[in-house]
Amino acid sequence: MKATATAHPIEGLVKYHGMRDPDLRLPYHDSISVCTAPSRTITTVEFGGDEDVYVVDGDRVDGRGAERIDAVVDHVRDRAGIETGVRLESENSFQSNVGFGSSSSGFAAAATALCAAADLDLSLPEISTVARRGSASAARAVTGAFSHLRAGLNDADCRSERIETDLEDDLRIVAGLVPSYKETEQAHEEAADSHMFQARMAHIHGQIAEMRDALRVADFDRVFELAEHDSLSLAATTMTGPAGWVYWQPRTIAIFNAVRALRDEGVPVFFSTDTGASVYVNTLEEHVDRVESAVADCGVETRVWEVGGPAEVRPESDALF
Template identity: 40%
Template sequence: MARASAHPMQGLVKYHGLKDSVKRIPYHGSISVCTAPLESTTSVEFHDGEHDQIEIDGNLISGRAFERVKTVLDEVRKIAGSDKTAIVHSKNSFPQGVGLGSSSSGFATLALAAFEASGANYDMKLVSETARLGSGSACRAVTGGISEWITDKSGSYSVQIGSPEDFKDWSIVVPLVESITLTEKAHEEVETSPLFKARLDYIEKTLSQMRNAVKNKEVEKIWELAEQDTRNLHAVTMTGREGLLAWNAATAEIMHRTTELREEFPIYYSIDTGATPYLNTYKEHEKRVISEFKETHGVKEILVCSVGESAKIL
């Protein structure tokens, strides 16, 4: 039996759309930052059972969610040369389905714990590749800190490009907003937006700017680029066939108020494929930001995060 933990993430240059939806190969690279102390913890035990048993937050899983987990277990079994079945227990320290990326940290811990439990030889690149089969962004939750998801001749995996050590004064304030999870639908729809090809052109330049900002530890530039990419991503999702509008009233309110607050101190919003914004600011402004948004209509709770480490065996 092995147990692993990992943090979910905030997209910085956001992932959008799969060129190959079975192998989960993305259309373009992406960069994200892991958000501690939010955490998934998963244990995997292989034994001689009849079929896999998967429990998440106390619920036995079936259907589509079960199949996604089984895909990752099958890949580990293939590499380990094993035909044992697995007992999986996973739990999240944060709410699911509100756009906080529980699938990223969940699949990162699943892949890592499964490799460890299987007895196979593995490295973090292999864990990243394998976690990706369950959820694209999970490859970045494996490597932690600020990570880039790269697809090249050697595979589709993540590497850490910024260490948590270097971004200690970065506070991520998260006002939780009522959200419909659109991620899979948005990824399926991506090619139906007449603006998607223009995003592909824009993204290369943006990835390069973000890599430089991370390398030079220019945290405000990172935040600015992430905010800009937020509008670009949502511009594409809302112009797809179904016109998916992820933002609700509270989201719009927070976006405008954040822009106003920026007259006073550095603060930027960033929104993944959902309604809940991440507010990036310095730790010294954290309390001010919480007090600004705790009464906003539609905000249920405010979480405060910092840059998290890579996935690890417990």
């Protein structure tokens, strides 16, 4: 009863914000994202023993972090009729808690490994409902590439599906790392308290429809202009909540300005952020060197990513223990 799985983190394109049900992590509205590779999380789990042990990047997880993992583990145990403890170890190939989606790949890899170790024969959309109990964005990391998590009040409705698009091969994502620790859970908890939240809810359904249509016809400019505008909408909502979250840092704004300058020169490029200071800069393969140079000139570390696929079970030789 042991298995290893990997998953790629997500860049939110139309991002979810706030949870209708914080226990099942049911979001208020639909969301769409794209997975980034080769950044990944690898997780090994094994059932057996008397206690649960969770280790992420070499550190024992406790407190709220362990409670979130418990939600996924307990759901799998209930479905499989398992009564033993579990050992779970996870490693990220990229820096976590800086706005690059580590919780999405973390819970996607954990859910996939747990379901395999428990011998549950589930489809990727079904596994996405397991991962969602740890992080709603993890549902989309399970199905991979461009994926759509639908809102709903149950697992039959609130699950992720992959969106087929010809943009998968051409997209390049220049990641501008702005190291500023961020925490998203409280922002989700207070989402509905922002006076901007109802304005966001009023337009989000139309934005989802626009995004799906733009992906269907592989319209790069339309897809990532929508993603850029959604980043600004999300920031307006988080900044006007009770805690007044302001995630962006001076170098975040510098990257925004560099992207807009490149666009004025005719380069197809758009920025996007999740709840964090780091920036995703979306462009096409033929322009990626120029775009990466401009982002690096803002005084940040850069990575160049491509579109990542779905979560997958790995061979025994990849196990972390």
